[in-house]
Amino acid sequence: MKSAAAFIDRNARYLFPLPAILAILVLIVAPVVTNFVLSLYDFFVGGQPYFVGLENYQRAFSDARVWNGVRNTFYFTFFAVPLQLLVGIGIAVLFNRDFPGKGLARTVILLPMVATPVAIALIWALMFNPSLGVFNYFLESLGLPRSLWVAQSSLAIPSLVLVDTWQWSPMIALILLAAMQSVPAEHYEAARIDGASGWQSFWHITIPGIRSAIVVALILRAVDALKTFDIIYVITEGGPGTASETLNVLAFKTGFQFFHAGYAATLLIFLMFLVLGIAILLNAVRNRT
Amino acid sequence: MSTAALTPARIAARARRGRALKNLGIFALIVVVLAIMLFPFYWMVLTSLRSQVDNVSRVPVWWFTPTLENYQNVISRNNFLDFTWNSFVIAALSTGVGLVLGLPAAYSIARFKQEGLAIAILIARLTPYITYLVPWYLAFRALGLIDTYLALTLTHLIVGMPLIVWIMISFFEGVPQDLEEAAFVDGATRIGAFVRVILPLSTPGIVAASILAFIFSWNQFLFSLVLSGPNTRPVPVAVFNFISYGQIDFGGLGAAAVLITLPVIVLTLIIQRWIVTGLTMGAVKG
Numbered sequence: 001m002k003s004a005a006a007f008i009d010r011n012a013r014y015l016f017p018l019p020a021i022l023a024i025l026v027l028i029v030a031p032v033v034t035n036f037v038l039s040l041y042d043f044f045v046g047g048q049p050y051f052v053g054l055e056n057y058q059r060a061f062s063d064a065r066v067w068n069g070v071r072n073t074f075y076f077t078f079f080a081v082p083l084q085l086l087v088g089i090g091i092a093v094l095f096n097r098d099f100p101g102k103g104l105a106r107t108v109i110l111l112p113m114v115a116t117p118v119a120i121a122l123i124w125a126l127m128f129n130p131s132l133g134v135f136n137y138f139l140e141s142l143g144l145p146r147s148l149w150v151a152q153s154s155l156a157i158p159s160l161v162l163v164d165t166w167q168w169s170p171m172i173a174l175i176l177l178a179a180m181q182s183v184p185a186e187h188y189e190a191a192r193i194d195g196a197s198g199w200q201s202f203w204h205i206t207i208p209g210i211r212s213a214i215v216v217a218l219i220l221r222a223v224d225a226l227k228t229f230d231i232i233y234v235i236t237e238g239g240p241g242t243a244s245e246t247l248n249v250l251a252f253k254t255g256f257q258f259f260h261a262g263y264a265a266t267l268l269i270f271l272m273f274l275v276l277g278i279a280i281l282l283n284a285v286r287n288r289t
Numbered sequence: 290m291s292t293a294a295l296t297p298a299r300i301a302a303r304a305r306r307g308r309a310l311k312n313l314g315i316f317a318l319i320v321v322v323l324a325i326m327l328f329p330f331y332w333m334v335l336t337s338l339r340s341q342v343d344n345v346s347r348v349p350v351w352w353f354t355p356t357l358e359n360y361q362n363v364i365s366r367n368n369f370l371d372f373t374w375n376s377f378v379i380a381a382l383s384t385g386v387g388l389v390l391g392l393p394a395a396y397s398i399a400r401f402k403q404e405g406l407a408i409a410i411l412i413a414r415l416t417p418y419i420t421y422l423v424p425w426y427l428a429f430r431a432l433g434l435i436d437t438y439l440a441l442t443l444t445h446l447i448v449g450m451p452l453i454v455w456i457m458i459s460f461f462e463g464v465p466q467d468l469e470e471a472a473f474v475d476g477a478t479r480i481g482a483f484v485r486v487i488l489p490l491s492t493p494g495i496v497a498a499s500i501l502a503f504i505f506s507w508n509q510f511l512f513s514l515v516l517s518g519p520n521t522r523p524v525p526v527a528v529f530n531f532i533s534y535g536q537i538d539f540g541g542l543g544a545a546a547v548l549i550t551l552p553v554i555v556l557t558l559i560i561q562r563w564i565v566t567g568l569t570m571g572a573v574k575g
Contacts (some may be wrong), residue, residue, distance in 0.1 A: 017406055020394035023446060027446065050484065099316060105319060116550050248369065271420065
């Protein structure tokens with residue numbers, strides 16, 4: 001008994017994290033390795049696997065639907081994230097002062113990011129509804145033409161970007177707000193004495209002061225936007241047709257609607273490299289600034 | 290003299306008026322931002338309290354006599370309480386297991402500076418969840434574990450455990466090492482010091498991390514969509530199915546959405562300072 005305790009004490013650095021490491025190996029590393037193996041097989045769930053070498057990869061490269069998925073993934077991400085950054089900076093600047101009800105305001109903007117995504121997505125779907133949705137009522141009240149929102153191919157992704165922006169701009173705002181509060185007040189004071197306008201001190205003091213926070217926010221959002229699933233699947237299921245079908249949604253359908261496990265694994269490998277590649281790239285940018 | 294109009298007192302008064310106007314404008318903008326953030330929630334509640342007739346009116350009905358009919362329908366007709374129970378069991382189990390595995394790991398990372406391990410756990414959080422899902426599905430299917438709490442707890446663990454680890458690393462780093470060493474001098478073992486000294490001192494962090502892990506499991510949709518079934522289906526999947534099969538009952542959807550979201554909002558109010566820390570994996574301190 002005593003020696004067991006001594007053994008644990010001596011090897012605490014290995015034994016304490018061991019259960020978590022085992023969980024990661026079984027639940028994360030093993031599936032990733034399995035995907036590589038599966039991607040070499042033509043295999044439907046419940047059927048016989050046939051070894052096909054790199055055929056799934058060749059097929060994916062010439063599959064128009066895969067390229068459509070890649071395009072939609074990038075379109076969604078590079079539309080949503082910069083927009084959220086702008087809105088997030090705006091909210092942060094607005095909130096970076098004392099005003100009555102500040103604490104309450106900060107709580108309110110937390111709600112979009114913690115509320116259950118399926119519930120959020122359903123409510124947005126109701127609001128987008130072309131015939132009964134409240135958004136078209138607003139448009140009409142303003143004398144604007146009605147819109148089909150997510151029911152129209154060209155508007156499906158922009159509409160989803162709207163939902164994502166509503167959901168996640170506050171997170172960027174709160175990250176930047178924390179950074180803004182650590183910019184020394186004397187810098188603003190000095191700039192004011194030198195006659196700098198509010199706009200000038202924003203550009204020359206605030207932005208440089210929060211640059212690394214901006215990059216952190218961009219990395220986090222870009223990585224999550226690339227793999228957005230819930231709101232897209234619930235609101236459009238990738239439609240109309242394949243107009244909002246991202247790589248994530250396509251891989252899901254391939255695996256769990258068409259049950260083509262081998263091909264789905266191939267697409268998942270693509271997606272994994274895409275997300276991790278962009279995370280590494282952005283992190284390299286971060287380390288240089 | 291006409292320059293009398295520009296006495297210092299008047300200039301100051303004019304500047305004050307200008308500032309007051311600017312402050313009013315800023316306050317108005319803040320109100321607009323908050324209104325936009327709240328509108329979908331407001332609409333959710335409104336939809337849940339309106340009758341079906343009012344909900345499908347072409348012109349939105351803003352004023353009406355609220356009815357609880359939608360809530361009664363959702364709860365009585367759709368086994369809603371069973372689904373809620375499933376969500377609760379899965380979230381509680383995965384959070385519990387996440388604590389058992391995550392707390393010692395976080396402690397070890399904090400004490401022994403195991404940055405590599407911290408990064409490995411971060412990568413697990415960055416990789417798209419769907420990557421794991423095809424192999425999991427095949428494995429659980431082969432083991433006959435589809436539609437069991439075990440499969441859902443294990444998979445939801447991947448959502449909660451990294452959160453717990455990352456929040457607790459910074460917490461454990463803040464616990465003075467002297468306290469632990471004092472315990473060693475008194476003859477405590479490493480585990481004894483961890484359980485009796487470190488953990489009690491870290492209770493606020495453990496509470497925050499647990500609630501966050503619980504919320505994230507409660508909100509999880511993708512894993513449950515594939516791995517749950519009639520016996521274990523949690524609320525988000527149940528509500529999603531609810532729109533897929535059958536006519537759209539706006540009021541019912543609203544009521545269901547309110548019922549899923551309410552517990553999350555209550556929990557959020559308790560630990561709001563930790564939400565951003567959790568969502569950013571510790572990149573931002575609360």
